Amino acid sequence: MPSKLQTSIVKKVQEALTPLLLSSPKLKIEVINALKEELTKISPIHDPVDKIQWVPANKIHSNDYNPNTVAPPEMRLLTHSIMMDGYTQPIVVFQEGEKYIVVDGFHRYRVGTENKKIRTRIQGYLPVVVIDKPISDRMASTIRHNRARGKHGVKPMSEVVGDLIRAGWADSRIAKELGMEADEVLRLKQRKGLPDLFKDQDFSRAWVEEKLFAPLKELKSKSPDQF
Known part of the structure; x- marks a missing residue:
């Protein structure tokens, strides 16, 4: 059962939001994002996913180091998934002024910008979570996300x-x-x-032979006709 405090707070929020019912989608999204910002301040959980924001798609840009590629059949499946189920995962981004650079979720970003029906449904916005890390750590984050899915x-x-x-x-x-x-x-x-x-590394001759030539020797022993 909700406590009296919980019931009172929820009621006050509902009353405060009533004037927004007839407002524009843009204003509604701005207020929702602002409320999430305030809620994050009192949240006991501080993972990025605790504050998903809706950001105009034209402010989001790809990075220049993502080694992940998706084959056309998988891209079609991703598009169908988002078409049928909606966005169930936000795009991970880094904010640079007014721009948001994709850390993970480039193909989800593509779907939301390239598919007209989906773009219309989400009104030109995309769900994002922001991480604040230097470039080398962001590159590592991208690789970890890709490798966790078995793609790189x-x-x-x-x-x-x-x-x-x-x-x-x-x-x-x-x-x-x-x-x-x-x-x-x-x-x-x-x-x-x-x-x-x-x-900055010191490699002995034995170490080099073991690491560089052992795999070649093994392959040669299994398939001598190829050598």
Whole structure:
């Protein structure tokens, strides 16, 4: 049973919101977002999802480092899902002034801007949660989201690893934050092919032979005709 305090607060809020019933969608959304801002201040939970905002889609922009790609059939399925079920996951963004940069949810963003029926239904807005992190941490967040879904691209991933190393991240931190094994970090550095990515590391001849040539030797022993 709701307490007297709860009943009193809810009643006062309902009365205060009554004048909005005939207001424009834009004003309603602005008030709803402002109320969420105030509610977050007293909320005992401080995860980003506790404050989902509706933001004009034209203020949201893609990032330039996302290695995730979605095949056309999966994109059609995502569109159908949002068409039938609505948005059940917000887009994760970083705010830069009036702009919002996508950290995770680029394809959900695409659906909401490219599909006319969905765009009309949500009146040109998109649901977002804002995270406040430096660029290297945002890149890591993007990769974690992608890898958790089993989706990432090898070539762009090597670029991300290179950027993180230049930002001062150690291999061990990259492996931990991106959910990788040490060997995977090494392979991506090799794929990138930049000497400066290895400048602070000391590799013995035996270590290099084990890591670089062992897989090749194993493949050769299984398929000698290919060599």
